[in-house]
Amino acid sequence: MQKNVLGSLAFIFLSLVSLSAQEIEKIPLPEPQRTGGMPLLEALNNRQSQRNYSSQALDEQVISSLLWAAYGINREDGRRTAPSAVNWQPFDLYLIMADGWYVYEPREHALLKMGNQDLRKHAGSQDFVSAAPLNLIFVSDYDRMTGADPEILEYNSGRDVGFISQNVYLFCASEGLATVVRGLIDKDALREVLRLRPSQHAVLGQTVGYPGQ
Numbered sequence: 650m651q652k653n654v655l656g657s658l659a660f661i662f663l664s665l666v667s668l669s670a671q672e673i674e675k676i677p678l679p680e681p682q683r684t685g686g687m688p689l690l691e692a693l694n695n696r697q698s699q700r701n702y703s704s705q706a707l708d709e710q711v712i713s714s715l716l717w718a719a720y721g722i723n724r725e726d727g728r729r730t731a732p733s734a735v736n737w738q739p740f741d742l743y744l745i746m747a748d749g750w751y752v753y754e755p756r757e758h759a760l761l762k763m764g765n766q767d768l769r770k771h772a773g774s775q776d777f778v779s780a781a782p783l784n785l786i787f788v789s790d791y792d793r794m795t796g797a798d799p800e801i802l803e804y805n806s807g808r809d810v811g812f813i814s815q816n817v818y819l820f821c822a823s824e825g826l827a828t829v830v831r832g833l834i835d836k837d838a839l840r841e842v843l844r845l846r847p848s849q850h851a852v853l854g855q856t857v858g859y860p861g862q
């Protein structure tokens with residue numbers, strides 16, 4: 650009897666696992682550009698927030714290099730382009746685009762397509778947000794900060810995210826893209842539509858696209 654119950658539970662579990670595996674599509678990204686670009690001091694000179702976007706889509710190569718610059722792995726031991734306290738690396742980068750929403754998987758440098766829904770209206774309340782082709786949502790997973798005092802979880806997420814955002818700013822400056830980091834996000838709505846686990850917290854959004862007219 651007990652065996653049957655365990656067997657049924659195992660079947661349900663395996664069915665759920667295969668269901669979610671079917672739903673999540675892995676999309677390998679082209680090799681990111683790791684050299685060249687604008688000289689750093691010029692990029693710093695050009696860094697700025699912009700709030701006027703063209704709806705022109707970003708191609709795969711630009712998205713690949715942007716994600717790698719933001720929070721990609723740049724060393725064999727798995728460390729990243731952004732520093733991270735205790736090397737906890739608590740962030741996941743969620744991408745909200747017209748054709749669906751994705752999570753960046755840095756180890757394979759791939760996108761995980763999580764759904765086909767256009768979630769842009771949930772990416773932020775400012776008008777330009779829905780017009781832009783890409784909104785990044787920086788999501789911190791508190792469970793990854795193992796051994797941390799609960800009081801520092803939010804504070805530490807706030808520290809780490811700044812480096813990632815600045816990487817995006819500098820990449821955009823180098824590539825002639827427009828960007829703005831945004832604290833104006835509806836964290837509860839994002840929790841629901843991005844199906845975040847209780848340990849995951851949306852910290853900031855960042856809009857990216859070509860400059861509008």
Ligand SMILES: Cc1cc2nc3c(=O)[nH]c(=O)nc-3n(C[C@H](O)[C@H](O)[C@H](O)COP(=O)(O)O)c2cc1C
Nearest residue numbers: 696697698699700773775829830831832833834853
């Ligand atoms: C933590 C943080 C949150 C921000 N939130 C928003 C926001 O919600 N919406 C927005 O339009 N700009 C936002 N900004 C951008 C600032 O308004 C901008 O950086 C500031 O005006 C200075 O302009 P600059 O980035 O061009 O130097 C934010 C910046 C930071 C650092």
